[in-house]
Structure formats: C-alpha cells, structure tokens
Amino acid sequence: MQTSILNSFAFLHDNLDRLASAVIPLWHPLGFVSCVIDESPEKYVTRVHFWPPGERRVKNPDWPIHTHSYALRSLVLSGAVRDLQYRIETGDQWCIYTVNYYEGGSEIVRTSEKVNAVPEVDEIRHAGAKYEVPRGIFHQTQVPPDQAAVTVVSLSNHGPDTPKVLGTEQAEKYPYDRIQFEPNVFWNAVREAVECHLTNRCR
Structure with missing residues (x-):
C-alpha cells in the first residue's frame, strides 16, 4: 500500500493540536528527533522528523548509512536536508548489520556480509x-x-526484509535506547x- 506524502502532511496539519497534546517525540539513533503520528501495521507509518539546531544525539558508533523495509517518501517543511543514496x-569497505527492534529500543547485529557503498544520489532538498x-x-x-x-x-x-546498517567490523551487536525529547520544543x-510550508515563507 502506497500513501501520498501530501496526504501525510494534511493529516499532520489537521490533527496538529491533538498530536501535540498526546504524542511524545523520541531521539532517533541517527541523531535527529522522530515522532510517529499515524500508522497501520504492515501498511504504512507516518512520522515527523526534526533536526534541532546545535544538537545531534547519534548512536555510538555513529554509522548513518541504512535501509528501510518500507518505501520512503519525504516532504521538507523547513530547512534543508542532504539526501544521499x-x-x-x-x-x-563495510560490514552489514541487521536491525532488531524491541520495546523501548533497538539493536544492530553484525552479519558476515561485506560490501562497498557508492553514492548515486547526492542532492540538497530545500x-x-x-x-x-x-x-x-x-x-x-x-x-x-x-x-x-x-x-x-x-x-x-512494506517488504519482508529487515532494515540494515553499514558499519565497520567491531562488536557483534550494539543496543540503542530511545530517549524522549522535550515535547514543547518539538x-x-x-x-x-507547518506554517512556513503553507505560506511558502521557508522556501
């Protein structure tokens, strides 16, 4: 099942007050803040991502290259992001680690597979x-x-494959507990x- 990213924005806009009063954002292992705002198991997940100025809380070790078991569609509401694929x-060059999820966190587990990663997309998305x-x-x-x-x-x-991370050959596994981020700031x-996007002030 594919969902429109514009529908996702409309859901965020239409439910913003309710979401702000009920949903707690969490630090993501990749250093930004992530908040699930809508989901249907095995069908779709809608999230909001926030990179706060002056702060990144990345996992240790910091290995940012990864896959998803879903197709990802993103709409930049404010700021700019660098999209590398x-x-x-x-x-x-890299060992492949698989991602396992558990309540409250996740861990990456090293496999025996090694690969090289060659950039094919390198774009600034405003x-x-x-x-x-x-x-x-x-x-x-x-x-x-x-x-x-x-x-x-x-x-x-959604597909059957587990998410993967590229890292160097170190320990066999690394856990990561997801810590809450200040809701009011988020x-x-x-x-x-949202207001910037609606008024085009951020473009």
Missing part, C-alpha cells in the same frame, strides 16, 4: 521539496549541526514548519 557493490528513497536502498540524510530542519515522512509498501518547531 548508495549503490551496493561487492567489496570489503523546503517544499518532495523526494523518495526506494525500499531496500542504502541512504542517509544529513543536516549541518548548526542548522534546523523539519520533514514529514511516509513509509509504505511541537513548537513543527507548528512553525
């Missing part, structure tokens, strides 16, 4: 831009630490980003 080739990352494609999203950005993301077209930034 990679082609995988035979090689020994406010107002929509872009996609196909299911199973290794990618990362960058925002400079001194800058802020807000995106709404739709994950749909939702104030989201409200401002």
Whole structure:
C-alpha cells in the first residue's frame, strides 16, 4: 500500500493540536528527533522528523548509512536536508548489520556480509521539496549541526526484509535506547514548519 506524502502532511496539519497534546517525540539513533503520528501495521507509518539546531544525539558508533523495509517518501517543511543514496557493490569497505527492534529500543547485529557503498544520489532538498528513497536502498540524510530542519515522512509498501546498517567490523551487536525529547520544543518547531510550508515563507 502506497500513501501520498501530501496526504501525510494534511493529516499532520489537521490533527496538529491533538498530536501535540498526546504524542511524545523520541531521539532517533541517527541523531535527529522522530515522532510517529499515524500508522497501520504492515501498511504504512507516518512520522515527523526534526533536526534541532546545535544538537545531534547519534548512536555510538555513529554509522548513518541504512535501509528501510518500507518505501520512503519525504516532504521538507523547513530547512534543508542532504539526501544521499548508495549503490551496493561487492567489496570489503563495510560490514552489514541487521536491525532488531524491541520495546523501548533497538539493536544492530553484525552479519558476515561485506560490501562497498557508492553514492548515486547526492542532492540538497530545500523546503517544499518532495523526494523518495526506494525500499531496500542504502541512504542517509544529513543536516549541518548548526542548522534546523523539519520533514514529514511516509513509509509504505512494506517488504519482508529487515532494515540494515553499514558499519565497520567491531562488536557483534550494539543496543540503542530511545530517549524522549522535550515535547514543547518539538511541537513548537513543527507548528512553525507547518506554517512556513503553507505560506511558502521557508522556501
């Protein structure tokens, strides 16, 4: 099942007050703040991502290149993000880790597979831009630490593969507990980003 990213934005806009009073944002292992605002198991997930200015809380070790078991569609509401997508080739540059989820967190577990990652997409996506990352494609999203950005993301077209992360050959597994982010700061930034998108002030 595929969902429109514009429908995802409409859901955020129409339910903003209710979401702000009920949904708690969490730090994501990749260093930004993530908040699930709508989901249907095995069908779609809608999230809002926020990169707060001056702060990134990445997992240790910091390995940002990863895949999703969903197709990803993103709409940049404010700020700008760097969209990097990679082609995988035979090689020994990276080890592949699989992602396992449990209540309250996740862990990555090393496999025996090694690969090289070659950038195929390297684009700056400014406010107002929509872009996609196909299911199973290794990618990362960058925002400079001194800058802020807000995106709404739709994950749909779910597949059977577990998400993967590229890392170096170190320990066999790494856990990550997801920590709450200050809701008022998050939702104030989201409200401002929604207003910016509607008025085109952020473009």
